[in-house]
Amino acid sequence: MGDVLRFTGRKVGTPEHRATVIEVLGPGGGPPYRVEYDDGQPTAIFPGPGCLVETGEADLTTPPHVG
Secondary structure: OOOEEEEOOOOOOOOOEEEEEEEEOOHHHOOOEEEEEOOOOEEEEOOOOOEEEEOOOOOOOOOOOOO
């Protein structure tokens, strides 16, 4: 819980939106998830292929910023 789901736009110009996981409903920590969107709207969802998960842990898939 507390992870953030980022939904990327499927078309150019479509804004990204986010939802915070407030409850895990599936077995073993899997979907569906009860989430709350930035506007406060709660819902249960199965994330699709356009969804990225931010766990709050270091993202090991992207190189560190060098500068």
